[in-house]
Amino acid sequence: MADRLDVAWMHRKDLAELVAALGPGNARYVGGAVRDSLIGLPVKDIDMATVLHPETVLARLEAAGIRSVPTGIEHGTVTAVLPGGPVEITTLRHDVATDGRRATVAFASDWQEDAARRDFTINALYADPLDGEIFDWFGGRADLDARHVRFIGDARQRIREDHLRILRYFRFQARFGSTPADDEAESACADLAATLKGLSRERVGMETMNLLGLPDPAPTVRRMAQLGVLAVILPEADPEGLAALVAAETAQRHRPDPIRRLAALLPAKPALAEQVAARFRLSAAQKKRLSLAASREGEPGEPRALAYQLGREPALDRLLIAGIDASALDGWDIPQLPLKGGQIVARGVGAGPEVARILHQVVDAWIAEGFPDTARVEALLGEILAGRPA
Structure with missing residues (x-):
């Protein structure tokens, strides 16, 4: 040494x-x-x-x-x-x-x-x-x-001095700790878990997100649930959802993402996701992304179509949480539809709701065909216009 x-x-x-x-x-x-x-x-x-x-x-x-x-x-x-x-x-x-x-x-x-x-x-x-x-x-x-994470002195006294040390303990355990963990530390954290309720939501949220951003916090989060700590700060959480996501991220070589991991801990309920975002004082962008991840229903669908509809990060969230291969998005730039409403009007369609309806039809067909080039988009528009009632 x-x-x-x-x-x-x-x-x-x-x-x-x-x-x-x-x-x-x-x-x-x-x-x-x-x-x-x-x-x-x-x-x-x-x-x-x-x-x-x-x-x-x-x-x-x-x-x-x-x-x-x-x-x-x-x-x-x-x-x-x-x-x-x-x-x-x-x-x-x-x-x-x-x-x-x-x-x-x-x-x-x-x-x-x-x-x-x-x-x-x-x-x-x-x-x-x-x-x-x-x-x-x-x-x-x-x-x-x-790799032994241990409080200085009496663990309970140190936690009584600063209740946030409970969450800091688990963050350091996830980053540096080995198993078995320190018995005194775990016992103190379990006994004093309720003291976390006295902390500001912002401090709790920040410390939780720091934990979720570590390479593999799943075993530690599972232990937090077993000790009754997770129920105090995030009673809606399912630790197994996090473990599955970490496995998918690792297999597909995606970097840890705390927002995605928080989404994996939560059930697929957008309203609940928004409540948790408010509780943790997340930003408006983070709240929107968490809500989009919680809107997942059934299979996510084709990866590139999903990314076009939601954006790259929300699509990755849904795909990885579902354990689906997201490699189709690697190095792929989300395209812009090479068609404007004015071009439809120029083809003899009166301005108004009909233009929007036709544009939506073209978009659906364009996505279904895998985002073909401008020439094919124009052909798709022609097919749709030809099928309109006289």
């Missing part, structure tokens, strides 16, 4: 300038960047912890010519805007009071005290930005190597 962290991103010039601006010994990398680097995963976001108060951080960054944004200054967080990507810098903290939804914090100067207020051992790993020395007070390295 290496005692130091040495990965490519740590040698970025802009990060070296940031560390120099904060001063030696004043800051350490923490959390996901350290955790993911230790197991060879790509790093998306870089966070730092510092003994400096936020006002001092802002002043030092300004003096060094580094742009900063006080994104959460009341909680001690300043974001340094670097060429390689933003870095959140948060002053060491300890909790003064918690109510399960939010915490009142005070700034601290002790690294271990800051680590102790974090949720899981694998998230309480720090690394010195200069020599890569790793700081681990709670066995996070061993847990990471064993």
